[in-house]
Amino acid sequence: MKLIRKILFPVVPFYYLVTWLRNICYDLGVKKSASYHFPVLCVGNLSVGGTGKTPMIEYLIKLLKDDFKVATLSRGYKRKTKGFKLADGNATAETIGDEPFQFYHKFGNDVWVAVDSDRRNGIKNLRHLKDKPEIILLDDAFQHRRVKAGFNILLTTYANPYYSDFVLPTGNLREPKSGAKRAHVVVVTKCPKHLKVSEKNSILNRIKAESYQHVFFSSIVYSNEVFSKDASKILETLTNFTLVTGIANAEPLVDFLNSKNLKFQHLNYNDHYQFSPQDILYLEKQSLIITTEKDYMRLRQHGQLNGKLFYLPITIVLDREHDFKKLIEQAVKH
Known part of the structure; x- marks a missing residue:
């Protein structure tokens, strides 16, 4: 390259x-x-x-x-829908994109989360809401x-x-x-x-x-805990897990985990990677999967990974x- x-x-x-x-x-x-x-x-x-x-x-x-009343407006990169889309209870990473879905997953109804590649149109639609931002x-x-x-x-x-x-x-x-x-x-x-x-x-x-x-x-700042749908684990207690990343630069995360002397294998994919059925079959065989919060938004829809899929939150x-x-x-x- x-x-x-x-x-x-x-x-x-x-x-x-x-x-x-x-x-x-x-x-x-x-x-x-x-x-x-x-x-x-x-x-x-x-x-x-x-x-x-x-x-x-x-x-x-x-x-x-x-x-x-705050709203976020994103393009919704790699989503499978078109035009203006407002996040609701039926939203997924596929319908609004992984990062907007992360906002919705984290803040729920506290904020409006919308996507539209045409930001003018997105702003217009948001301001037409009854409870406008x-x-x-x-x-x-x-x-x-x-x-x-x-x-x-x-x-x-x-x-x-x-x-x-x-x-x-x-x-x-x-x-x-x-x-x-x-x-x-x-x-x-x-x-x-x-x-x-x-x-x-x-x-x-x-x-x-x-x-x-x-x-x-x-x-x-990385969290000291990893989280799944309904559980959490202390980071230092993890052993022999699989790290899955589909972000632009996973090096800081890898360095952080290495600094904790944790043992893991790293599956490094491209940014916003769309996991294939073959990828999911391989991940099913892993005993414990740690991923980023953004990647978790794409992987959580695969129910067969429940119980073994956790994400590590970050703040700035x-x-x-x-x-x-x-x-x-x-x-x-x-």
Whole structure:
């Protein structure tokens, strides 16, 4: 794959030009963006792959749901339905996508969870609900310029920051680095727990934030327990299990489990992997399966895995959390 990306390097200028021109058209008003008189917060990234959007959306839900009626709006990647879909008791990962289903599974009726590849249409349908949301959180919509969010949170990983990357197909950027200027907040995600001040300053110098932008650093915290449909287990008590991952980068999770001196075999699949009947037959033979919360949303529908399928939750910890919350409160008010 790396060789193919290097071979395709001559394509990079064309991709750069197309995406740059598209952004210029929106910036100049040639292409129209819809603005709204209520809070619309966008969480996204410049790159393909996992930067921690789902934990950030969950963080915002927890922060806002007690004071406001909150809705999440996602594309519903790899779902088997079309158009606008609102999560209800019949929702599955197949009907709304694994990440939105994770939101619904975790928060239930405390929030509206909707999917629509056309974010304008999704917002319109959400606002037509009888109990309409007061705040809408856009999941992975930084490049969806047809909607102008009132507040943009841009995520970039510590290991692969956008400022050291190229646009597709050689790199992972969906658009030029200049797109970061649309962000109100930049969060460097998946940082080591004890990131040195000197390293933070080095990253800040590379980001070169504008005067209106704020930069934060976050790290992942793994739970001490794994959970199934109706049971839980202490992580340190697990022996000889099978780790199943279908995420963009499983390395941090593997490193964490290794740090606990746990013994396991790792089945590593592509991001948003759709498990085949043959995969499920193989997993049935395993005595204990540990997976991510996102993968659990796709695997839990296979009843034959009940009793042996558990997921490991994660949360995020932000530096200067008080300042971050204050910015969100200001964004909601204005």
